[in-house]
Amino acid sequence: MKDFKKYYIIPATPEEVYIALTNPVTIELWTGEKAEMSTLPGSEFSLWEDSIVGKNLDFTEGKKIMQQWYFGDQEQDSIVTILLHPHKQGTSVELKHTNIPDDDYDGIVEGWNEAYFGALAEFYQ
Numbered sequence: 001m002k003d004f005k006k007y008y009i010i011p012a013t014p015e016e017v018y019i020a021l022t023n024p025v026t027i028e029l030w031t032g033e034k035a036e037m038s039t040l041p042g043s044e045f046s047l048w049e050d051s052i053v054g055k056n057l058d059f060t061e062g063k064k065i066m067q068q069w070y071f072g073d074q075e076q077d078s079i080v081t082i083l084l085h086p087h088k089q090g091t092s093v094e095l096k097h098t099n100i101p102d103d104d105y106d107g108i109v110e111g112w113n114e115a116y117f118g119a120l121a122e123f124y125q
Helices: 014-022 024-031 102-124
Strands: 002-010 044-047 052-060 064-069 078-087 090-100
Touching: 002 102, 014 024, 014 064, 014 078, 014 090, 014 102, 024 102, 052 078, 090 102
Parallel strands: none
Antiparallel strands: 002 090, 044 052, 052 064, 064 078, 078 090
16 A cells, blocks of 8 residues: 655635535536535545545535545555645645555556646646
8 A cells, every 4th residue: 555645736726626626517627527526524426437436524615625535445445635725826735645555556646647636737727
């Protein structure tokens, strides 16, 4: 199991980024894919045609998103924590993803950098 931590700059306010990551209609706008998402803790979500599935754990509007991502039968939960900080160029996104299975690590990192936060940054430019 591996952990991944990185900061991204998104040219939008923390409130806009929060909505882009939690509202299924907005997620569909920047991903081009149907999304199932709710800010109700305990609800399940699905993104990119079930490529990413999991459970929503905790939300602080405009500031924090915490989710459990599913990777089959693994002993330790894979937890994603996204913290949104105001930044002079918009929002500094602090991402921490823990307990990523070794076999999935490279694909997950590429996904975060390109399909997830790379695509979101392009959406706002």
